[in-house]
Amino acid sequence: MSGLVTSQQRLRLADIFFSIQGEGALTGTPSVFIRTTGCNLRCWFCDTPYTSSEPEGTWHTLEDILKVSEEFETRHVVITGGEPLLPAAIVPLTHAFAERAWHITIETAGTIQRDVACDLMSISPKLSNSLPKEPNAWQTRHQHQRHQPEVIKQLISQYDYQLKFVIDTPDDIDEVLSYLQHFPMVPPGHVWLMPQGIDAETLAYKSTWLEPLAAKHGFHYCPRKHVELFGNQRAT
């Protein structure tokens, strides 16, 4: 696909900003973060409600997004959300970045498949511990949509990837292990366990049991460096 973008193609973004990647294999990498707004899930622990339950954002042309990104001293872009694979305009944007030789990470819950260009598909499949607390239509929708094994198989066959699971309690490990039985092609080295929490104290406490638990199964422990360093503050 051509990386040509037109002035008609637009995306609604909650944020576009420069920071350090705080999670996963590229932790510490200076990156431009493009945060789309809108999500098909409503995890109770969502740390960006302004992209899910209370979506905010402004429309930007793809040309402007590329122009703003190129002002920063990096060629790593992290496309995140919300769910960044929801809007169709994400496809030409990723191809435009690829044509300009950027390294592209996409952070997704792995429920939607699109023909994007991507160097690292960072997939955070949602376990049953993410279910919205209120028994309403979103809870039902979340339960039906959060697990899309065919999409996950497609993504991991097509791209380099990491699977990041949000862990709330030690018992969650059982669900991770049974989940992974459906994907025998995933080696433990592609799996990251990330503590649920939006403040440094909670994360520090959970690391005391989660780090050894991850090591026991050959998984990576995934600190949330951006929260440890900056708190759960919105970037812009």
Ligand code: SF4
């Ligand atoms: S998938 Fe991510 S952005 Fe969407 S509700 Fe869950 S935590 Fe929030």
